Amino acid sequence: MLVGVYCCWGGSCRGVERAGCRNVDHKSKFRSKKGQLPFVELNGEEIADSAIIVKELSKKFDKNLDAGLTxxxxxxxxxxxxxxxxxxxxxxxxxxxxxxxxxxxxxxxxxxxxxxxxxxxxxxxxxxxxxxxxxxxxxxxxxxxxxxxxxxxxxxxxxxxxxxxxxxxxxxxxxxxxxxxxxxxxxxxxxxxxxxxxxxxxxxxxxxxxxxxxxxxxxxxxxxxxxxDWDDICRMIDVNAQVAKPKEQGKETKEGTGPAEKQPLADDAEKGKGDEKEKDQEMEPEDKEEK
Structure with missing residues (x-):
């Protein structure tokens, strides 16, 4: 299973890269179909609203925090x-x-x-x-x-x-x-x-x-x-956990990026628009940000 997490403030969610989860840079404009943040994509299925997210993920992963309650x-x-x-x-x-x-x-x-x-x-x-x-x-x-x-x-x-x-x-x-x-x-x-x-x-x-x-x-x-590892997470977490760090830019891959329509958010966050990848690779970083 792959869970893509779209959160507030450019997708920065503490700890979501764990257990097969990846936080996705929504560029502060992409929201769920309900217009809400945060939302997640579980194997391509979009789930919005924190309460519904918890409910659905609890079912999918068979983890009920309230199982022991009367x-x-x-x-x-x-x-x-x-x-x-x-x-x-x-x-x-x-x-x-x-x-x-x-x-x-x-x-x-x-x-x-x-x-x-x-x-x-x-x-x-x-x-x-x-x-x-x-x-x-x-x-x-x-x-x-x-x-x-x-x-x-x-x-x-x-x-x-x-x-x-x-x-x-x-x-x-x-x-x-x-x-x-x-x-x-x-x-x-x-x-x-x-x-x-x-x-x-x-x-x-x-x-x-x-x-x-x-x-x-x-x-x-x-x-x-x-x-x-709260302090390390706050200090070191990348906004987009699945984009390679600067020293590893040449090793970027597209594995596990979720549905095609959301893929540019994850894989091309550092390159500009997805349909101009090759051109962007030849541009200076400042030009990319302007695009």
Whole structure:
């Protein structure tokens, strides 16, 4: 089986190159048929939306994180996951849209790489503020969360974290000694706060650090268990894991790139458009990027 993973920020997904998975550079414009990111391609079948991705991959690989839960626990897990994905995650999205400059600095986003352009970062920062940030705020208002005052929205986030903290108590994971889907979903969202650069202010991150050390412990436990090489991954991972590194450019191959219509995203990410490969190979790197 081959899984191609199309993620946000130019396809950079930590750790997806493992177990036959490859992250694919979507050049910040190719999205799923539903218009969503992330999405995956499993043997040519496109799967979008994180919840559906987890569900389908669990079936394909016979890995059910909630197999040991009772029906009551599964119901609680479903309610908690829904709270995180349909409420808490929107608080995080609102902050990113409200403070785009802090978001860029806090996540150390290189917009030139993320947007596949040679424009200088100062110009990209301005463009991002008036395009992607406005789009994010529009989504937040359409959802409803963006219609409230800043303090009200932050209170929503604080209360969601309180609920999670009180349910976790002093357990290693929400339902005991082994992680379940709820732990994974909580990690994915809380990590977006916890790993914001310490130089940038974020009231919810500071609140979690000060008031809910058990949530901080959960984030670190999941990170250490799932990503023991986290620091190396953050420092060294290529945006497109299946494109050879510069010193190996002459050894590039096209094995396992997935469906034909997505192939240029994977194999020609460093060469420009797929239908002009030979011409691009003779061009200087700067000319390629302009194309």
């Amino acid at each position: 029906p009551v626990q599964r119901g609680i897990s479903h309610a908690m996951v829904s709270m995180i994905e349909n409420h808490f995650s929107w608080v995080v999205l609102w902050w990113r849209a409200k403070y785009p400059e802090s978001m860029i600095k806090g996540y150390q986003v290189n917009l030139r790489n993320a947007l596949n352009t040679r424009l200088p970062n100062p110009i990209l920062n301005i463009c991002f503020k008036f395009t992607a940030a406005r789009k994010g705020m529009k989504k937040a208002k359409a959802h409803g969360i963006g219609l409230h005052t800043e303090e009200e929205i932050l209170d929503f986030g604080r209360y969601d974290m309180r609920v999670l903290s009180e349910f976790l108590e002093d357990k290693p994971y929400f339902f005991g000694d082994e992680p379940t889907l709820l732990d994974v979903v909580a990690f994915a969202n809380l990590a977006q706060l916890y790993f914001i650069d310490k130089e940038e202010e974020h009231p919810l991150r500071d609140f979690m650090n000060e008031c809910y050390p058990n949530l901080v412990g959960l984030v670190n436990r999941v990170k250490e268990r799932a990503f023991p």
